[in-house]
Amino acid sequence: MSFFVREKTISRKTKKFSSIKKPVENKQDQDEELDSENEEINGDHKSHPEISDEEDTETPDAKRLRLAKKYLDEIKKSDDEDEHVSKKLKLDYLDSIGKLKKQLAENILGIDEENLVTLKHKLQNQPITCLCLSSDNNILFSGSKTGKILKWNIKDKKQIGCISLDSSVICIALSSDNEFLAVSDKSNKIFIYNPSTLKKIHTFDGHRGIVTGLVFRKDSHQMFSCSDDRSVKVWSLDEMVYVETLFGHQNQITSVDALSKERALTSGGADGTIRLWKIVDESQLVYNGHSGSIDCVKFITEEFFLSSGDDGSLCLWNVGKKKPIAEQKLAHGTSSTGIANWISAIGTLVNTDLIASGSCDGFIRVWKLEKNFREIKLKFEIPVRGFVNSLTFTSDGSKLIAGIGQEHRLGRWWKLKDGKNVILVIPLKSKE
Structure with a gap:
């Protein structure tokens, strides 16, 4: 297999220090003459407009003490800035090697019901199938079975644009720099748009089946796609070219995810496997654990990932282990017939x-990873009406956004008549 050559860029991170200059004493003119008009009428004291009483009465020792304190304050301020930069560099380094694990879930108390927002539009009066959010958390794109992709301003709660496709929208993805929007419907094509103007830029035509998943590698224009044709394809949007095809799954691939490293994570549906594709090494790791079809995979860090499927299990994985390190069985309970509720x-x-899961049981469940990412514990439930077809957190963790529908995003096996075809923007309450 031929793999494309990647250009390496070196980013420089420099510490900023505030320049410290020791104050210089102001020289006062000697034998300065004052006009009689500047003399005070009552009293013998003569004033100068630029010299305060405090400076006039300050002794040399007091002045040296004041300047020393000022100098020490400047040094302390510089040290605080140095500590802040060092902390930022440490976090960036841990992120780059996949070791960053922030303990955030403990501070999340529940949802702010009073500020919950429901977004709906007549152009998306059928199930919402997929969502993607801009890096600044201000713009949301939603896909629907109506074949429409709507652009929303989250702050203003308004729809500000629309893209029309020929059939149901299956998946959408937005690059980290918000330069490219990739979308696909029930076809083998991938359409690339400008997210600002919503003008089509390019069309990729390489898969032999429906494209079921799209994702951009973080901070790059490299894109991965997966399909019913059992293949994963690699694309470069800088040159708008196809790069490589990856084979290994024995059934329809249902989802794909990626972070910063040049790797793709995929779920193989009914073949019961998850695969981690190492592009540079031209190799793959295979994971087994679910008892049914695996439908969703998501990276948590470069070291840990999450999966779910129609067996109702929520599984936590370490990339170095072939079996789940934690599993929450029947995470959304069972149906009236005793069958596990499908985590969609x-x-x-x-x-x-902090993680979340959705099904058709009437709840979104928010979970906490405990014991250094070794255990899954339920935090709270959010009542919803319908299939939860897509979930995404804002990057600051202040909101959870859900795409809801009366039907599952991939088919029409059954319909929840009391379900709603809407987008829920759910504010999360946290400790002060």
């Missing part, structure tokens, strides 16, 4: 211990 969507707040 999962969401992770990257590099933290």
